[in-house]
Amino acid sequence: MLDRWTMPLTQRPLTAIARHLARRGVTPDHVTLVAFIVGLLALPLLAFEVYWLALVAIVLNRTGDGLDGALARHVGQPTDSGGFLDIGLDFVFYAAVVLGFALADPERNALPAAVLLFAFIGTGTSFLAFAIMAARHDLNRPHFQRKAFYYLHGLTEGTETVVALVVFCVWPGAFPALALVFAIACMITTATRLWGGYHTLKALSSGGLSGTPDTKG
Template sequence: MLDRHIRPFIDPPLNKLGRSAARMGLRADTVTLAGLALGLAAGLAIVLEAFFVAILFILASRLADGLDGAVARARGVTDFGGYLDITCDYVFYATIPLAFVVLDPQAHGVAGAFLLLSFYVNAGSFLGFAVLAEKKKMRSDAHGVKTLYFTGGLLEGTETIVFFLLLCLFPAYFVPLSLGFGVLCLVTALARVLLAAKVFRG
């Protein structure tokens, strides 16, 4: 919901940084993998209860996630780059809830499993829509230049990052925060399914 509103503010500096990185020979895929490594490091920090360090790694990971697209636009967008980016994103999104479950399986297990389920359902609705949109040759740049068709929703990347930061700031509230966010993820997926029924039926 917030992604398209913040893009006009973050894209210009990211694109400038991306062009500089591309001139230095940096590849978008390298930045993508670096972002994933930072995200995995955030998960490890959570398991070790180093929540402030986890916040820094999460922010650095998402900076890399924005920068890889900027580098790709400067060097030339590739289908594999888009595939690698979305795959690494989903690994990152699963890592943070999993880290909280590993931290305290007894207290966090059920809520963490529900949260991961909601992520899985939301991701499936998103990717399924993207496949059909490609088949219909649909295009949208509301979320920036992407290799996949991005449908908006109640919860998008920005909201998810804010949620992860809240988990790190208030780890004692993991269960209610996760249950609430998981429900909103399912609402987002349902809205996308209803949109697909309207757009693709017949």
């Protein structure tokens, strides 16, 4: 929901860093992989309840997630393989963070973590399923030109997820309640994406739409 406003704000600093990295021969895939490895450190850190260090790992991972795309655009090398690697590792990272909280306090956190992972599966599958169909119908990305995939808007997107992960780390004792609230928001996103995606693709199949549909979910 907030990505369309936050993404333009982050492009200038990310591009400045990307120029610096490009001069040193760093590739976008290098950034993706390093960011993922750093992000995975959050899992054991959360499990051992070292929340502030886990927060650092999460922030560095999310910074790298934006930086790899900025670097790819700067060097003129945005690729399908890079976009695939980026989004695939993103979902593994999100699941790892939730698992970390479950391991930190299984008695209190396990069930809310399971519910949140269930909700993440819904947002992830609706995201990727529509991206596949959008590619088949040659839909472009009117609001997210910098994304590797076309997808429907929703209540919970990248910005909201980052904010949620940060809040979890700042107030770990409130994780059960916070996770359930965010899970509900993710389920709403899944429902609106499924509804919007179904009707968008149905209209395309019947010839009712052409070009760039309004996909505000």
